[in-house]
Amino acid sequence: MTTACLTASLAAAIGVAAPASAAPCGNKGIFGSSLAFGSSFGGLLGSRSDQKPLPRISTGTSRTIGWVTGALSNNRTDTRFGISGTDLGISWDNGSGQTLMAFGDTYGDCNAPGQQWRHNTIMRTTDTDPDNGLVIGPGIPGDIRSGASVSTAAPRTASEAVGSPGVPGVAITSIPTAGIAINGIQFMNYMSVRSWGAAGRWVTNYSAIAVSRDNGQTWTTAQSTVRPNLPAPSPGVRVVDDSNGKFQQSAYVDGRDGFIYQYGTPNGRFGAAFLARFRPADILDLGRYEYFTGDRKTPWSPDKTKSNSVVREPVGELSVAWNARIGRFVMLTGDENRGSITLRTSRTPQGPWSGPTTLLTSGQLSGVYAPYIYAGTSPDSSYLYFTASRWQDYNVMMMRTDLSLIRVP
Template sequence: MMRRMRGVTLTTVLTLTTGVLAAVTVAAPASAAPCGNSGILGSSLGGLFGSAFPGGFGSSGGLLGKSSDQQDLPSLGNGPTQTVRWVTGPRSPNRTDTRFGITGTDLGIGWDNGSGQTLMAFGDTFGDCNAPTQQWRHNVVLRTNDKDPSNGVDVPDGVAGDVRSGASVSAARPRFANEALPAVGVSGAEITTIPTAAIAIDGVQYMNIMSVRQWGAPGRWVTNYSIIATSRDNGQTWTTDPRTIRLNLPASVPGVEQIDDSNGKYQVNAYLRGRDGFVYQYGTPNGRFGAAFLCRFAPQDILDLTKYTYWDGKGWSPDTTKSEKVVTEPVGEMSVSWNDRLQRYVMLYGQETSGSLVLRTATAPQGPWSAPVTLLSSRQYSGVYAPYIYPTSGGDSRYLYFTASRWQDYNVMMLRTDLSQLALG
């Protein structure tokens, strides 16, 4: 359990932390998008991102080129995993560049909103390459009614004030998806806020985000904290809840005890609806080289960290420090879901050391998890990361649909894996 701090509340610590971040002078990026420059590593970037920016996204170290350089998706041969369609970008049927001001983005974390739609959360997003800041948004949310991903995902137009339209937009800019949550935007303080997991409970949307302090080498970054944001209008607007903060930096406030280091295990997260009524949260440290840990809670307690319990290797403990790994490192961004065809839980994640996307299965959320099975290798298609299981399958359980991002194109695609072709133990 998170240690109680002497004489202050967690809200106070969050206020102080964000106050320090807000005090930093924000310099707009001169160029930071997949536009007609040398990529986001270009010298015009100055000190905003630093020279190792790709460590926050893909593992291939590639550069972003012009927006028109997004490539057609290739056929991957006769293997079990195939590309379906781009979800975002100029080459997507959604034409997110002209309809939502999204030329490049990543992640695409999909979840069932509980009322017939799928919501999708994206990370750092760029639009008009000629705009002064290239329309950088730290995160955006799109909505779809499409329940059949076999031919991709169709996103309807955004309509101002319509919380079930394709995106949150304003009347003044109906073709520009609004940022969901802000960030200071300065390396060394808070460079961005990125979604890592989302779930709907009783009509409320919950999104777990990480506050990124600085990018490092490929696959490595440092976070300030993770925190849960809530939306009561179907992802139209979001508010962070300070009770859910998990600090990952020293709390240098007089009279305040340092936050438990075990919170660092839950900086990048994934939610799972267990068949036993609990919600399970898988967590990894910042970056893509840590192990995966596990906690659980009753759905109504999602905003009360004191009600969470942690897998200690034998059972469930209220003590955060007892949290033991359930999957050995390295584990990148992950997603977990129950699969009716396999009658098992399925976990997808990126394996940074091999540049591959892998799948594991288990009969219980805590495992034991099977050995990883490769779904997509870097030799087949390089620079692909962050596989997120799509919440609908179009009625054909033979296929597992998931989104993933590719660094070179800096956009999100839909893929599918034929489960009947996998050798699962």
């Protein structure tokens, strides 16, 4: 079953919501993941797609480095990959010397039919020191290690990774939320978005894992990993376990103990963070996952209904990584209520996690969201590099936090 057919079969049982009303190119007929962003993060999306110079911000612990995407980036993704606007930039080590990066709704020429909308795109880099700006190599048709997956017919346009019908109220788009490589195979968790709602809120049909055996060139959804998130059962549709809603958005981290840990949040930015773990070989078998219960005697259970939160709400998009320099796992999240990007640390994947340390506020840089730790640098570094997106520009930037300036409990 294709992703589109899967979405259609699930969406047949639910009603149609009102469409969104704006988009990165200012076209009301096109829908982008930026539409759900705003509120506490500040700013309004203009009618033009013009990208502005990235402000040079230094908060004491963190600073901006430069644009990763867009016409004002060193990578000139507008002319090289047909990417004038996009967001997210979720990264992971592909296991063979490259960092793969997954981006959300992607737009190219705003004057072209459909603004060259792709639901998501993948780029690749070998840059291990993004301090002077992340470098992405050229896209070469047929080369699965080039800067992006491009075709002979469109050598300057990054290809879409995971499709979606693009139908408002049924399945608007497919948004990546996490990625990991296991034994040379790439696994990308994504959510099928049914409709955008108020700022920081959206409805999903399901989350699932897409698999690539050619370094992110092509992707296939593993049907065994689909977590339906229908709001109510209907005739002909099986009853959906509410616990699926805890894992509509994800983050992966190697626990350094033989397990891969998957953090999950509900769709939107106002839920708590939950935790599951699995052996690497079992990533596509949800029946072998264990869920953190919070109980001292039986902290892990195969029953997902027993899963308990590890970080209290509100948790926006999140990412987690091990940092050897401070000897802690590091978690970055957005806080929609406060309009901030925060950092937490823990000795173990399940916590207890420290209280949040604010790295950046909307007052310092408005419209910033989705902090994703950059996977291409050494875990021994005292610098934590991460991507973030800016709503007004609808593009991805690189930032840096000096962990030596962070109080670690």
